[in-house]
Amino acid sequence: MPIENELIISESDYEKLSRLIQVSRSEATVALDVELLKADVCPDALMPADVVSLYSKTYFKDVKTGAKRVVTIVMPWESSITEMRISILSPVGIALIGARVGAIIDWPLLNNCSVSLKIEKVLRAAPKALSNA
Numbered sequence: 001m002p003i004e005n006e007l008i009i010s011e012s013d014y015e016k017l018s019r020l021i022q023v024s025r026s027e028a029t030v031a032l033d034v035e036l037l038k039a040d041v042c043p044d045a046l047m048p049a050d051v052v053s054l055y056s057k058t059y060f061k062d063v064k065t066g067a068k069r070v071v072t073i074v075m076p077w078e079s080s081i082t083e084m085r086i087s088i089l090s091p092v093g094i095a096l097i098g099a100r101v102g103a104i105i106d107w108p109l110l111n112n113c114s115v116s117l118k119i120e121k122v123l124r125a126a127p128k129a130l131s132n133a
Helices: 011-023 029-036 091-096
Strands: 008-010 040-042 055-062 068-074 084-086 104-108 114-123
Touching: 008 011, 011 029, 011 040, 011 091, 029 091, 040 055, 091 104
Parallel strands: 008 040, 068 084
Antiparallel strands: 055 068, 055 114, 104 114
């Protein structure tokens, strides 16, 4: 299957996120819907290991400062800032989902500011975590 877009979403993530968009119309779900429309949907078994997906640990660094962080993108009701479990409906969740290692994304901040983050590593979630939701 040729991957033509910069964004890649697994079939299972696409199904979960599409259901979320259908039941919760908000600015965030509209933004997520726009991102999903840009993405190639990939069968789970063929999903590249270097793509940010739901429940994967994503390692990135701030391009300007070099500061490093690890986050896990989760469904909104599973988010926890103290555990760095970031909601898919947050600006950074929407920006990260479907991006590959090496990509640089803008993390929107307050006052129309943003920081550039480079994705350095992605660790896929265990299959049992993917079946939740």
